[in-house]
Amino acid sequence: MTTTTAIVLAAGQGTRMKSQRAKVLFELAGRPMLHHVLDAAFEAGASRAVVVVGFDGEAVTASLARYGDKVQTVVQAERRGTGHAVGCALPALDARDELAMILCGDTPLVRAAELGALAGSLAGVPDVSLAMLTCRVADPTGYGRILRDASGRVTAIREHRDASETERAIDEVNPAMYLARTSFLREAVAKLEPNNAQGELYFTDVVAQAAKKGGAVAVPAPDASALVGINDRGQLFAAEEVLFERVAERHRSEGVTVRGGARIDVSVTIEPDATIEQAVVLRGATTIGAGARIDVGSVLTDVRVGAGATVLPYSVATKSSIGESAQVGPFSHVRPESEICDSAHIGNFVETKKTIVRRGAKANHLAYLGDGDIGEGANVGAGTIFCNYDGFKKHRTEIGAGAFIGSDSQLVAPIKIGVGAYVATGTTVTMDVPDDALAIARLKQENKLGYASRLKARLKAAAKPKDDAAKKA
Numbered sequence: 001m002t003t004t005t006a007i008v009l010a011a012g013q014g015t016r017m018k019s020q021r022a023k024v025l026f027e028l029a030g031r032p033m034l035h036h037v038l039d040a041a042f043e044a045g046a047s048r049a050v051v052v053v054g055f056d057g058e059a060v061t062a063s064l065a066r067y068g069d070k071v072q073t074v075v076q077a078e079r080r081g082t083g084h085a086v087g088c089a090l091p092a093l094d095a096r097d098e099l100a101m102i103l104c105g106d107t108p109l110v111r112a113a114e115l116g117a118l119a120g121s122l123a124g125v126p127d128v129s130l131a132m133l134t135c136r137v138a139d140p141t142g143y144g145r146i147l148r149d150a151s152g153r154v155t156a157i158r159e160h161r162d163a164s165e166t167e168r169a170i171d172e173v174n175p176a177m178y179l180a181r182t183s184f185l186r187e188a189v190a191k192l193e194p195n196n197a198q199g200e201l202y203f204t205d206v207v208a209q210a211a212k213k214g215g216a217v218a219v220p221a222p223d224a225s226a227l228v229g230i231n232d233r234g235q236l237f238a239a240e241e242v243l244f245e246r247v248a249e250r251h252r253s254e255g256v257t258v259r260g261g262a263r264i265d266v267s268v269t270i271e272p273d274a275t276i277e278q279a280v281v282l283r284g285a286t287t288i289g290a291g292a293r294i295d296v297g298s299v300l301t302d303v304r305v306g307a308g309a310t311v312l313p314y315s316v317a318t319k320s321s322i323g324e325s326a327q328v329g330p331f332s333h334v335r336p337e338s339e340i341c342d343s344a345h346i347g348n349f350v351e352t353k354k355t356i357v358r359r360g361a362k363a364n365h366l367a368y369l370g371d372g373d374i375g376e377g378a379n380v381g382a383g384t385i386f387c388n389y390d391g392f393k394k395h396r397t398e399i400g401a402g403a404f405i406g407s408d409s410q411l412v413a414p415i416k417i418g419v420g421a422y423v424a425t426g427t428t429v430t431m432d433v434p435d436d437a438l439a440i441a442r443l444k445q446e447n448k449l450g451y452a453s454r455l456k457a458r459l460k461a462a463a464k465p466k467d468d469a470a471k472k473a
Contacts, residue, residue, distance in 0.1 A: 004119060004179075005097040006041040007089045010034050010105030011054025011076040016232040022056035023230065024105040025063060028240040029247060030265025030283055032063055033230060036108035036243075038071065044115035046101055050089045052076050081200025082176070083192040090189060093182055100185055102178040102203065106230045109239055110177065114221050118179050121219050129184035130210035131217035133177040135224035143173035144204050146218065154216045157204035161197040174204060175227035184210065251276075271307070289324065298329065306342065320352075323359070354394075355386075358401070370394070371413065375401035381425065383408040400435065 014023025024034035031039075038049055049067075053060045054076045061073045076088045086102060093100065099122065101115065114133060121131035132154075134146050144157040145167050157174045158167050180188075188209045192201040210216040221227055230236050247266055248258040255272030258264070263281045270276070271290040281299040288294065289307035297314040304321040305311065311322065312329030320334045323342035328334060332346045335353035340346055344357045347364030355372040363369060365382035371394050372386050378399050386397045387410055395413035399405065403417050406425035417423060418435035426442050433439040 002098050003096050004046045004099040004101055005093055006046040006049040006101045008037055008049055008051045008103050008105050009085045010060055011052050011085055013055040022060050026236055028108050029243040030267055033108035034105040037103055037105055040110050040112050040115050043112035045119045050092045052085045052089050054079055082203035083189055083201030086203050087189045090186055097182050100180050100182050104176050109226045109242055111226055114226055118219050121217050127214040128217050129213055130180040131219055133175055133221045134172055134218045135221045135227055136171050137173055137224050140171050140173045145170040146172040154218045155211045156208040372397040374399045377401055378403045380405045381407035385410050387412045
């Protein structure tokens with residue numbers, strides 16, 4: 001079996017991005033553009049990859065940890081063109097690497113389908129040293145042009161800056177994706193010279209060497225839009241829109257309803273019969289169970305949503321879980337390490353943090369539940385606050401199964417509310433409440449009969465001079 005190694009060029013800064021971050025680290029659909037290229041290469045059959053880094057190289061290398069030893073980096077300390085970059089990678093190849101697939105790290109829309117066609121292009125043609133993808137575009141400005149002889153064979157690539165007017169009229173262009181035999185590659189790169197307007201070593205000059213030696217195979221790509229490179233933030237935006245639509249279409253084909261405007265990262269998993277409404281954002285390692293509904297405007301990051309659960313509009317959840325048939329929202333905030341268990345309810349303007357809301361428990365209105373454990377079937381009333389922070393340390397609140405917490409209660413942690421206990425409305429709880437006990441802590445109400453009219457008259461008289469002075473002014 002032929003072994004193919006991908007060489008991915010990722011050393012440039014990308015000055016048009018106007019950033020101190022390497023261009024290849026900009027994310028599209030939750031993943032750096034470089035990773036999209038690597039994923040396509042591996043899916044197309046590459047066994048490993050050598051990434052050429054330069055600007056912001058440490059950060060680029062650090063981002064590749066998810067690939068383990070499948071990806072190796074080499075440094076292009078001095079940027080002298082694409083041919084020089086490939087030359088920097090060649091020492092990392094050994095006798096096992098029969099073929100090298102040369103790609104650019106800023107082409108995140110390329111798919112395994114395009115690269116798969118390239119990967120098989122040298123099979124059965126031992127005399128051919130190099131193959132490359134080509135495509136036709138309406139506006140070829142900036143691209144290298146494919147030059148052919150009278151019989152239609154590829155003879156060379158001419159970069160835009162070096163092309164004549166006749167050559168610039170050619171609409172068949174080079175998207176810079178190649179497959180070469182490594183033995184030929186070592187020999188050809190060593191012969192490159194900077195005979196061009198940029199004074200650089202162009203990798204494209206290798207194509208002319210291949211044509212003279214035995215021929216260069218052109219592999220037409222039917223979808224030119226999948227091969228575009230990213231040079232500025234406008235192109236980044238356009239490419240990400242394409243990726244989001246691809247992801248949505250994939251989920252639709254697998255039985256998921258995805259409304260327009262949803263933004264779903266490539267890493268998200270969604271089971272059949274789930275519904276993703278408009279303007280929903282699903283990020284990271286989020287998983288959505290069968291039949292769940294994520295309603296308009298909700299944002300979930302690294303969240304597990306169980307089957308049949310409902311997340312109502314404009315809720316935000318991060319690094320947490322929402323159980324089967326649970327309901328969250330609208331306008332809820334589920335902060336990290338929260339666990340909303342099966343059939344539990346978290347309602348409007350409820351915030352949780354590092355809290356377990358056990359099966360069937362409810363907190364439907366206006367509450368802060370931080371560092372807590374709410375037992376099965378318990379009810380937490382509107383305006384309840386878990387007072388979990390003393391200015392130095394966080395403390396836990398535990399509420400037993402079936403307990404009732406009245407509205408406008410403050411539970412001063414550390415505190416335990418027993419099974420079936422009842423906390424009266426407006427209570428500040430500062431000590432544990434036993435099972436089946438009633439906790440009540442309020443000032444005694446006093447009604448002064450007939451006093452309201454006298455109080456109003458006094459307040460009105462006190463305010464009148466201010467009103468008169470204001471009118472005179």
